[in-house]
Amino acid sequence: MTGGENARQLRISLGLTIGNTAKLAGLAHATISTFEAGARNPRWESVEKIAFVLGCAPEDIVDPADYIRKTDEEKRAVAKAAQKRWYLENRDRVLKAHRAYNDANREKLNKQRREYYQQNREKELAAQKTHDARKQERKKAARADAKKAGKPPKPPKPPKPPKEPKLPKTPKPPRIKQTREDKAEKKGKVLAQKQKKPQNENKAPARGYSYDKRANSWIAHIGHWGKTYYLGRFKNESDALVIRKEAESIAPDDFLAWYQNKRADMKKAPRIKPPPRQKKDPELLKKHSVTALMSKTEHEATKAAAAALGITVSGLIVQALQDYISKERDKDHENK
Numbered sequence: 001m002t003g004g005e006n007a008r009q010l011r012i013s014l015g016l017t018i019g020n021t022a023k024l025a026g027l028a029h030a031t032i033s034t035f036e037a038g039a040r041n042p043r044w045e046s047v048e049k050i051a052f053v054l055g056c057a058p059e060d061i062v063d064p065a066d067y068i069r070k071t072d073e074e075k076r077a078v079a080k081a082a083q084k085r086w087y088l089e090n091r092d093r094v095l096k097a098h099r100a101y102n103d104a105n106r107e108k109l110n111k112q113r114r115e116y117y118q119q120n121r122e123k124e125l126a127a128q129k130t131h132d133a134r135k136q137e138r139k140k141a142a143r144a145d146a147k148k149a150g151k152p153p154k155p156p157k158p159p160k161p162p163k164e165p166k167l168p169k170t171p172k173p174p175r176i177k178q179t180r181e182d183k184a185e186k187k188g189k190v191l192a193q194k195q196k197k198p199q200n201e202n203k204a205p206a207r208g209y210s211y212d213k214r215a216n217s218w219i220a221h222i223g224h225w226g227k228t229y230y231l232g233r234f235k236n237e238s239d240a241l242v243i244r245k246e247a248e249s250i251a252p253d254d255f256l257a258w259y260q261n262k263r264a265d266m267k268k269a270p271r272i273k274p275p276p277r278q279k280k281d282p283e284l285l286k287k288h289s290v291t292a293l294m295s296k297t298e299h300e301a302t303k304a305a306a307a308a309l310g311i312t313v314s315g316l317i318v319q320a321l322q323d324y325i326s327k328e329r330d331k332d333h334e335n336k
Contacts, residue, residue, distance in 0.1 A: 003062035208244040
């Protein structure tokens with residue numbers, strides 16, 4: 001039987017509860033409950049208190065051999081081994097927690113380091129000076145001891161060769177700032193701006209409205225909070241400029257309400273439609289087709305051949321072209 005079971009039997013024979021035993025012994029309730037359950041052994045002093053309450057000797061409850069006192073070195077070794085074992089088992093979790101803490105408190109830690117460095121900078125400099133002074137004193141003492149012992153002194157270091165006098169630097173010529181045009185001419189290139197046409201062919205002298213060449217009208221627009229709002233299409237330039245100036249005068253907070261009202265007015269006003277696009281003349285297309293280059297007899301023969309094969313005239317022409325291309329390829333392969 002274990003010590004906890006012995007203590008439990010003695011307690012029950014005396015009619016005591018765990019709580020009463022803990023109060024009389026001056027211990028915690030958990031100490032006695034864990035001891036009786038065999039989960040944990042209390043200290044020897046606690047065992048003596050429990051034995052006093054139960055009216056027996058500590059040796060009647062537990063084996064004294066289990067409570068041999070260890071030296072401080074043995075305790076430190078056991079604790080170090082347990083700490084090492086725990087670290088090896090939980091190494092990844094500990095490192096992950098350290099990294100997470102450093103990432104979360106990086107600015108705070110850097111601030112603490114800077115404050116510590118500023119506060120202790122003078123102390124560190126003074127400590128360095130005293131260290132250097134002591135080092136020099138030790139060197140002097142070592143030299144004096146060597147002289148007394150009769151050791152030959154170290155040979156002096158050879159003198160450094162004299163430095164050659166530096167020649168005066170030749171002054172650099174003043175730098176001439178070159179423009180982009182000068183650099184382009186020097187490299188033998190023409191600027192891309194001269195070669196390319198301007199992309200925006202806006203006839204409007206001011207921003208906010210442009211000319212639509214196809215519809216022969218002026219379009220007004222304005223930007224507000226990263227979006228472009230359409231203000232309408234007008235026949236005259238002056239009308240587009242007026243509505244653009246009116247939109248500029250509106251406060252930013254009231255712009256959307258003003259725009260909704262203006263949009264309703266624009267829907268009521270007659271629209272300026274662009275002229276319809278001209279359709280291509282079908283007769284003009286026929287003139288430039290392949291069949292237009294054939295004579296009447298050739299066209300009729302091609303039509304009859306296409307009807308015999310069950311395909312259209314254009315399909316027959318495409319098929320003939322594919323055959324011709326394949327034959328030319330075979331000839332090239334044979335020549336090679």
